[in-house]
Amino acid sequence: MPESELPSASPAFDSPGEVAKRLSEVNYLAESDIATTVFLAERLGKPLLVEGPAGVGKTELAKAVAAATDADLIRLQCYEGLDEARALYEWNYSKQLLRIQAAGSDATWEKTHDDIFTDEFLLARPLLRAIRRDDPTVLLIDETDKADIEIEGLLLEVLSDFQITIPELGTVQAARRPFVVLTSNATRELSEALKRRCLYLHLDYPTRERERDIVVARVPGIEATLVDQLVEVVATLRTLELKKVPSIAETVDWARTLLALGTSTMDESAIRSTLGVVLKHQSDQLRAAKELGLPCAGR
Amino acid sequence: MPDADRTALLDHHIAFLDALREAGLPVSLAEGLDAARATTMVEPLDRESLRTAYAATVLKRQGHRPLFDELFDLWFPRAIGEGRGDERQRQEPRVEVTGGRAAPEDARAMRAELAELLFEGDDAGLRQLASEAVARFGEIGGGSAGNASGRGGAASAGTGGTRGKAAGASTGARSWSPNAALDALTPRTLLAGLLRSDAGRDEFAQSLARRAYRERIARFERVVNAEARRRIAEDRGADATAKSVVRPPLDQIDLIGASQAELAALRREIYPLARRLATKKSMKRKRGGAGVLDFRRTIRASLATGGVPVNTRHRPRRPHKPELVVLCDVSSSVASFARFGLLLVYALSEQFSAVRSFAFVDTVEEVTPHFTAADDVADAIYRMEQGLSMRLMGGGTNYGRVFTRFDEHYADAITPKTTLLVLGDARANYVDPAAATFAGLVRRAKHAYWLNPEPRGNWGSGDSAAPTYAEVVEMIECRSMAQLADFVRDLE
Ligand SMILES: Nc1ncnc2c1ncn2[C@@H]1O[C@H](COP(=O)(O)OP(=O)(O)O)[C@@H](O)[C@H]1O
Ligand SMILES: [Mg+2]
Numbered sequence: 001m002p003e004s005e006l007p008s009a010s011p012a013f014d015s016p017g018e019v020a021k022r023l024s025e026v027n028y029l030a031e032s033d034i035a036t037t038v039f040l041a042e043r044l045g046k047p048l049l050v051e052g053p054a055g056v057g058k059t060e061l062a063k064a065v066a067a068a069t070d071a072d073l074i075r076l077q078c079y080e081g082l083d084e085a086r087a088l089y090e091w092n093y094s095k096q097l098l099r100i101q102a103a104g105s106d107a108t109w110e111k112t113h114d115d116i117f118t119d120e121f122l123l124a125r126p127l128l129r130a131i132r133r134d135d136p137t138v139l140l141i142d143e144t145d146k147a148d149i150e151i152e153g154l155l156l157e158v159l160s161d162f163q164i165t166i167p168e169l170g171t172v173q174a175a176r177r178p179f180v181v182l183t184s185n186a187t188r189e190l191s192e193a194l195k196r197r198c199l200y201l202h203l204d205y206p207t208r209e210r211e212r213d214i215v216v217a218r219v220p221g222i223e224a225t226l227v228d229q230l231v232e233v234v235a236t237l238r239t240l241e242l243k244k245v246p247s248i249a250e251t252v253d254w255a256r257t258l259l260a261l262g263t264s265t266m267d268e269s270a271i272r273s274t275l276g277v278v279l280k281h282q283s284d285q286l287r288a289a290k291e292l293g294l295p296c297a298g299r
Numbered sequence: 300m301p302d303a304d305r306t307a308l309l310d311h312h313i314a315f316l317d318a319l320r321e322a323g324l325p326v327s328l329a330e331g332l333d334a335a336r337a338t339t340m341v342e343p344l345d346r347e348s349l350r351t352a353y354a355a356t357v358l359k360r361q362g363h364r365p366l367f368d369e370l371f372d373l374w375f376p377r378a379i380g381e382g383r384g385d386e387r388q389r390q391e392p393r394v395e396v397t398g399g400r401a402a403p404e405d406a407r408a409m410r411a412e413l414a415e416l417l418f419e420g421d422d423a424g425l426r427q428l429a430s431e432a433v434a435r436f437g438e439i440g441g442g443s444a445g446n447a448s449g450r451g452g453a454a455s456a457g458t459g460g461t462r463g464k465a466a467g468a469s470t471g472a473r474s475w476s477p478n479a480a481l482d483a484l485t486p487r488t489l490l491a492g493l494l495r496s497d498a499g500r501d502e503f504a505q506s507l508a509r510r511a512y513r514e515r516i517a518r519f520e521r522v523v524n525a526e527a528r529r530r531i532a533e534d535r536g537a538d539a540t541a542k543s544v545v546r547p548p549l550d551q552i553d554l555i556g557a558s559q560a561e562l563a564a565l566r567r568e569i570y571p572l573a574r575r576l577a578t579k580k581s582m583k584r585k586r587g588g589a590g591v592l593d594f595r596r597t598i599r600a601s602l603a604t605g606g607v608p609v610n611t612r613h614r615p616r617r618p619h620k621p622e623l624v625v626l627c628d629v630s631s632s633v634a635s636f637a638r639f640g641l642l643l644v645y646a647l648s649e650q651f652s653a654v655r656s657f658a659f660v661d662t663v664e665e666v667t668p669h670f671t672a673a674d675d676v677a678d679a680i681y682r683m684e685q686g687l688s689m690r691l692m693g694g695g696t697n698y699g700r701v702f703t704r705f706d707e708h709y710a711d712a713i714t715p716k717t718t719l720l721v722l723g724d725a726r727a728n729y730v731d732p733a734a735a736t737f738a739g740l741v742r743r744a745k746h747a748y749w750l751n752p753e754p755r756g757n758w759g760s761g762d763s764a765a766p767t768y769a770e771v772v773e774m775i776e777c778r779s780m781a782q783l784a785d786f787v788r789d790l791e
Contacts, residue, residue, distance in 0.1 A: 016341065016348065032351070036348055036351040036352065037351060037354075039340070039341075040337050040341070041355070043340050044333060044337065049359075052361075186571075186575075188575060189360070196330060199355040200354070200359045209421075229504075229507075232507070236507070236510060239514070241570075242570075244570075266507075267503055267504060268503035286678075292507065294503075
């Protein structure tokens with residue numbers, strides 16, 4: 001247990017303020033709670049669980065931390081049916097078969113067995129790859145809620161000891177702990193045990209100020225006044241009862257579209273002709289049109 | 300740091316964690332230790348950093364956040380005058396300040412500042428101003444001069460605050476009133492001036508702006524309310540208040556007694572909730588065990604293992620999707636409950652092989668077409684209400700007549716495959732509940748459930764016919780969104 005509490009080699013950041021600054025240098029604009037939580041996760045050597053709706057910058061946060069710390073990003077994308085063989089490692093059967101055939105009949109089985117259960121025949125998957133690296137690494141376990149619950153047991157094991165036992169090879173202990181980020185869209189609750197292992201950060205839609213800054217950073221050349229109006233309209237849309245609430249990514253897309261169209265102000269016709277960029281459902285467009293007082297948008 | 304201070308701090312930490320646990324947050328020992336370490340790693344005098352340190356370590360569900368914040372505010376109260384940076388440079392005023400003729404002299408400057416903040420949509424600034432407004436104008440009773448300066452340095456930022464002390468001991472009847480603060484500032488009368496500053500823009504832009512200003516003013520009023528509550532709690536002492544402030548999370552709120560704001564928040568939660576439920580339902584169906592062996596796919600898969608069928612393949616089990624008939628009491632007493640039931644059922648309609656729905660008050664009407672025509676449930680509900688020919692308000696529910704009519708007109712709706720769902724409080728207004736007819740409907744269905752939003756203890760009181768119906772149908776107490784969701788999730 002004490003071993004597993006060791007923080008990673010040397011601290012990557014001196015203060016939460018430095019986290020914010022370094023993240024902003026790679027174009028990720030973090031509010032102070034985000035920066036502070038990243039700082040604490042790094043210092044305490046604990047995985048960071050980031051939960052929140054789609055498109056608020058969860059995945060991007062892990063990428064930005066990697067970029068800001070000159071670390072490599074290793075990503076385990078979760079999906080229904082993800083299993084150990086895809087998450088951890090598996091043996092390369094066909095290659096092993098070929099070796100057995102090539103060995104001919106005079107080789108002893110013991111010898112062949114020792115030969116084919118070596119590194120050469122091991123297919124390392126993201127978790128193992130991340131553990132084995134000597135260089136700074138960010139391990140992103142993305143959309144954890146999509147994986148089956150059984151996988152959480154595996155994650156819990158790996159994230160507790162940072163070691164993986166391969167029966168044929170022995171135990172692989174992390175030479176250097178990766179900085180681990182798990183994300184979840186909260187389509188279901190993750191297990192209590194896994195949550196207890198992690199620090200928790202809820203990411204939500206940004207404040208207007210931050211969203212304004214994000215758009216300006218992501219869409220160079222856009223007019224500040226247009227951004228103000230855009231952000232205001234998006235904030236209004238988020239208060240409506242919609243099937244799919246617009247995310248940061250959609251605000252950014254909308255800004256790009258408006259810039260490409262040479263729009264200078266968010267007037268009725270600009271909104272009407274581009275609403276589809278932010279609202280994908282016909283019913284959401286109709287509702288928004290009604291609430292915003294657009295005569296017949298979304299057609 | 301002297302040892303005594305350290306001990307006091309630690310005591311404070313432990314008491315805070317205890318309060319969280321008492322309020323229902325499951326903080327483990329290990330998490331408590333993480334929190335203790337985390338708090339030493341952040342700027343100790345920065346209250347928000349401290350809040351983040353605790354939130355990151357002991358809070359693992361966003362649903363617990365409001366509770367957490369409320370308790371944090373009690374245990375780590377804000378220092379007097381903290382929060383508003385004097386460094387804030389006021390530029391030239393850009394907004395005409397309207398209204399406020401009756402405002403006290405010292406409220407004038409604050410109104411002007413409020414107008415600017417509303418104009419900019421500066422949320423952080425608005426929060427700070429709200430806090431100051433309550434301090435200056437919100438104090439009532441207690442014989443104080445209505446000025447916060449008399450409070451002395453009761454609390455300090457960060458870890459130094461002494462739990463439960465605040466200023467409560469020195470004042471008898473002092474309290475804080477959000478209305479007193481709002482009366483001094485009359486934020487709504489600023490709207491005219493705000494709108495005038497947009498006069499040059501086109502009509503549509505103005506209508507957007509109007510909407511935005513209204514929303515900001517409403518937000519400001521909410522923050523003032525919250526701030527007054529916080530101060531009251533602070534005066535009463537954290538220990539005493541902790542228990543009473545503990546409000547249930549949104550999904551535990553009693554649907555019958557919910558406020559408008561809570562209902563609106565719940566409606567926004569419907570789609571995310573439906574998505575979560577749909578995931579659970581489909582996962583559950585898949586986990587329901589493997590179906591029969593799929594021979595072809597097993598052989599194909601075995602090619603990878605030299606013809607040895609290591610992994611067998613199975614056909615998916617035929618998903619079992621129930622056919623649903625929903626009968627909803629839409630009378631005013633239980634309207635919000637029935638609506639949430641309908642919303643949820645239709646938001647999940649892919650999980651059922653068919654859904655037919657009927658609304659009733661004094662008689663019953665089929666409302667299915669409203670839901671199949673629109674792909675937006677909230678819209679459908681609105682249209683349903685417009686389309687209903689019966690009186691929604693005031694009229695008492697006539698369960699007896701409703702079941703009789705239903706039996707006469709829609710008998711074919713119920714088949715041996717049907718799951719029948721009744722949503723209502725079973726308050727039959729002292730007319731014949733037609734229990735035998737209802738029992739007949741139940742008998743013809745495969746399953747039947749009655750969701751009653753009243754507490755079980757009230758069943759049978761007054762005009763409630765709940766016990767009568769409960770004899771022939773499984774009646775389930777269903778008072779909150781969480782209970783509703785649990786029921787729908789397990790519905791087979
Ligand atoms: N804090 C941020 N700073 C800059 N851009 C951001 C930020 N948050 C989100 N974005 C933008 O939003 C997009 C979507 O974010 P993403 O991480 O994919 O969302 P999620 O993983 O939460 O679904 C990113 O590609 C990025 O352009
Ligand atoms: Mg993502």
